[in-house]
Amino acid sequence: QLQLQESGPGLVKPSExxxxxxxxxxxxxxxxxxxxxWIRQPPGKGLEWIGSIYYSGSTxxxxxxxxxxxxxxxxxxxxxxLKLTSVTATDTAVxxxxxxxxxGTYSKFDSxxxxxxxxxxx
Amino acid sequence: DIQMTQSPSSLSAxxxxxxxxxxxxxxxxxxxxxxxQQKPGKAPKLLLxxxxxxxxxVPSRFSGSGSGTDFTxxxxxxxxxxxxxxxxxxxxxxxxxxxxxxxxxEIK
Numbered sequence: 001q002l003q004l005q006e007s008g009p010g011l012v013k014p015s016e017x018x019x020x021x022x023x024x025x026x027x028x029x030x031x032x033x034x035x036x037x038w039i040r041q042p043p044g045k046g047l048e049w050i051g052s053i054y055y056s057g058s059t060x061x062x063x064x065x066x067x068x069x070x071x072x073x074x075x076x077x078x079x080x081x082l083k084l085t086s087v088t089a090t091d092t093a094v095x096x097x098x099x100x101x102x103x104g105t106y107s108k109f110d111s112x113x114x115x116x117x118x119x120x121x122x
Numbered sequence: 123d124i125q126m127t128q129s130p131s132s133l134s135a136x137x138x139x140x141x142x143x144x145x146x147x148x149x150x151x152x153x154x155x156x157x158x159q160q161k162p163g164k165a166p167k168l169l170l171x172x173x174x175x176x177x178x179x180v181p182s183r184f185s186g187s188g189s190g191t192d193f194t195x196x197x198x199x200x201x202x203x204x205x206x207x208x209x210x211x212x213x214x215x216x217x218x219x220x221x222x223x224x225x226x227x228e229i230k
Binding site: 064 | 153154222
């Protein structure tokens with residue numbers, strides 16, 4: 001069964017860059033069927049899609065975050081990464097990585113990492 | 123952006139009850155609608171995709187319907203493990219993909 005695991009610093013200071021990596025195991029990140037996405041959830045609030053990447057490196061981002069977000073893929077190590085620049089306290093959230101399956105008539109996030117809480121605080 | 127509005131925002135029900143959660147899109151999304159269940163401290167779990175297709179391993183008491191702008195998630199007979207928060211998600215427009223605000227299902 002596919003596994004995704006987020007990793008990264010547990011705390012980020014305001015104005016700095018948040019960096020997270022999602023390592024995929026028991027499955028290949030290079031499959032043509034899948035995109036790989038990041039989703040976040042502020043404490044006690046709802047879900048917000050950040051962006052997604054294809055194994056080729058093709059990306060698409062939430063327009064509300066696009067100016068600050070970069071998602072990249074490392075197929076050699078079966079992982080993908082998120083960078084969010086100029087963070088503020090409003091970027092404090094649990095960050096999830098997930099596999100996105102595009103089936104033509106549907107698109108779904110069917111496997112998720114456990115999530116990692118990233119506080120933004122000085 | 124396509125806005126997704128769920129109702130109710132919270133719901134109290136008893137084990138064995140049949141409940142329905144509604145999700146409305148601000149414009150037509152065909153059947154590009156997914157439902158997720160989230161329990162405290164856990165990642166969301168996919169329940170249904172394409173508005174009505176049950177994800178593998180999800181109990182058949184969960185069902186979904188709708189197309190265009192109006193969708194429903196129904197749980198036919200609530201079990202203790204079903205008390206959680208439920209989110210709808212549209213993937214018709216990927217710029218951006220959006221979620222509903224969530225419906226918290228609590229034990230009466």
